[in-house]
Amino acid sequence: MDATSFLQQLRSQTARSHQLIEQNVSSQLLMSKHVTITHYAHYLKSLYGFVYGFEKMAFPLLKDYEVLQLDDRRKSHLIQADLTMLHHTAAEPYLNEELFNTHYQTTAAVLGGMYVLEGSTLGGQIINKHLATVLGHAIAGKTTYLMAYAGKTGSMWKIFLQLLGEAGTTIDKRDEIIDSAVHTFALLNTCLEIKYQFTEYEN
Amino acid sequence: MYEIQIKNVALAEDDEEDAFLFKAVISELKKDIIVTIAADGNLLMTFLNQATLMPEMIFLDLNMPYKNGFECLSEIRSNETWNSTKIVILSTSSQPQQIENAYKNGADLYLAKPVSYTHFKNMMEQCLNLNWDGLK
Numbered sequence: 001m002d003a004t005s006f007l008q009q010l011r012s013q014t015a016r017s018h019q020l021i022e023q024n025v026s027s028q029l030l031m032s033k034h035v036t037i038t039h040y041a042h043y044l045k046s047l048y049g050f051v052y053g054f055e056k057m058a059f060p061l062l063k064d065y066e067v068l069q070l071d072d073r074r075k076s077h078l079i080q081a082d083l084t085m086l087h088h089t090a091a092e093p094y095l096n097e098e099l100f101n102t103h104y105q106t107t108a109a110v111l112g113g114m115y116v117l118e119g120s121t122l123g124g125q126i127i128n129k130h131l132a133t134v135l136g137h138a139i140a141g142k143t144t145y146l147m148a149y150a151g152k153t154g155s156m157w158k159i160f161l162q163l164l165g166e167a168g169t170t171i172d173k174r175d176e177i178i179d180s181a182v183h184t185f186a187l188l189n190t191c192l193e194i195k196y197q198f199t200e201y202e203n
Numbered sequence: 204m205y206e207i208q209i210k211n212v213a214l215a216e217d218d219e220e221d222a223f224l225f226k227a228v229i230s231e232l233k234k235d236i237i238v239t240i241a242a243d244g245n246l247l248m249t250f251l252n253q254a255t256l257m258p259e260m261i262f263l264d265l266n267m268p269y270k271n272g273f274e275c276l277s278e279i280r281s282n283e284t285w286n287s288t289k290i291v292i293l294s295t296s297s298q299p300q301q302i303e304n305a306y307k308n309g310a311d312l313y314l315a316k317p318v319s320y321t322h323f324k325n326m327m328e329q330c331l332n333l334n335w336d337g338l339k
Contacts, residue, residue, distance in 0.1 A: 049223075094220045098320040099227070186230050194223045197240050 003165030006174055010115065010164075013178050017185030026192040030127060035134055041088040044079045044145060046195030048091030050188055052076040054117065056093075057100035058110045065107075067163060073118070073156070078145040085142040095191075103183060108173040111164055112180025116188065118160045121148050209331055213239040213258040215247035215275060216293070217267045221316065225262070225293075228324045232331060244270025248278060257288060260331075263310075265294045265301070273308060280309035291330060311335070 001009070021027060029035060030043050055074050062070060080090055104110045124146035131139050131146075149156045168174045212229065216222045222240050229238050239258065241247035244267050251257070261279065265272035272292060279285050292305045292313045302313045314330065317323045 094223070096220065096224060096320050099224070102320055183231070187227055190223060190226045190230060194219060194226060194240060198219045198222070198242050 001169060001171075001174065003162075003169055006168035007161060007165050009174075010168065010178055010181060014115075014181050014185060017182050017189075021185055021189045021192070024189055024192045024196075026196040029196075031130055033134055035131065037086060037135065037138060040131060040135070040139065041083060041086050042195060042199045043192075044082055045088075045091040046192050047145075047188070048076060048079045049093055049095040050191050051079060051117065052091075052093045053095045053097065053100045054104070054113060057097055058104035058113055061104065061107050061110045062114070065163060067159060069159075072149075073114075075117075075145055075148050078148060082142050082145050086139075099187075103180070103187075106176060108167065108176035109180040111167055111173075112177040112182075113184040114160065115164060115177070115181045116184040118157060121153050122157060124148060125153060209233065209236060209259050211237045211239075211256055211258045212260045212262065213241065213247060213250065214262040214264075214293075215241045215244055215267060215272065216262075216264040217243050218264070221264070221293075224320065224323060225327075228320075228327050229331075232324070232328050236331075243267045244272065244275045247275055251279070251285070257285065260289045260291060262291045262293050265292060265296065265305075273304065276305065276308045276310060289335065 026043055026046060029039050055076050059070055059074070062068060083090060104113055128143045128146040131143060164177070168177055214222065214225050216225065222242070226238050226240060229236055237256075239250060241250050244263075247261075247263075248270065251261075263272040263275055272294070276290060276292075279288065279290060289311045290309065292310045293316055294301070294313070295316050297315045305313045312330065312333070314326060317326060
């Protein structure tokens with residue numbers, strides 16, 4: 001299987017997971033016309049545990065892929081910066097490190113996880129546009145996580161996809177990347193659901 | 204052999220990380236199970252009173268604000284319509300007196316929360332596939 005066919009297969013086999021995360025009540029609220037600064041801050045907090053843990057525990061497995069420019073892909077500090085600007089308390093790295101050690105043991109598994117996190121930079125642009133429309137100047141300069149790569153979003157995505165496509169041309173890695181991407185979608189979905197549940201409780 | 208077809212479970216748990224791990228592990232073990240999380244005992248009872256589809260299994264943390272796990276256990280067991288629901292206590296405590304009290308009040312199983320993710324997953328896998336006859 002060539003790189004293009006693999007990426008098509010990856011897209012198609014993760015389509016349902018992608019759809020589920022968009023249908024998550026927290027995502028729906030974020031993209032609704034009723035979204036508030038508080039909703040947005042809680043959304044950031046719900047992602048932080050995963051993004052931080054992934055960068056800390058899984059990124060090191062990709063250290064030999066210099067082309068990825070891993071340090072430029074770290075985004076958890078942007079979440080904290082946005083929360084500070086929003087005058088919200090810092091997010092907590094609330095996920096068990098063993099969870100990351102268990103699920104991201106190989107480069108293929110980490111690439112599958114990165115497919116989801118890097119793909120979210122594309123969605124981040126859309127969310128940013130929506131928030132700017134609904135919340136206006138109140139969020140100006142407070143969406144650095146959503147706008148992570150700003151004008152470089154397209155090129156960062158292409159670099160990642162090229163490497164991912166090449167990795168997926170061997171059959172053993174192909175399945176592992178896809179499984180890991182599906183699993184990562186599920187974990188992020190759970191992060192959003194649980195944080196939403198506990199946020200409602202706090203209120 | 205008395206095994207339950209689990210399609211729907213609920214957890215009352217006030218610790219966010221524990222709630223996350225529970226949901227993540229269940230979703231990983233059995234993708235089709237509906238998992239409802241209630242962040243305290245009151246929210247669990249509200250959910251149960253309004254649920255159109257009763258969970259086959261309810262997991263209770265013991266130390267929770269507003270209404271603790273023992274209070275939920277008594278309330279659930281005093282309602283006959285919920286008799287067939289299995290109740291599993293998930294607690295950090297392994298105190299014999301507490302375990303005994305849980306069983307006396309109608310718990311079907313008492314599990315001490317393991318610290319390790321892998322152990323927790325193995326424990327939940329066994330729990331979801333349990334032969335309940337063996338516990339009678």
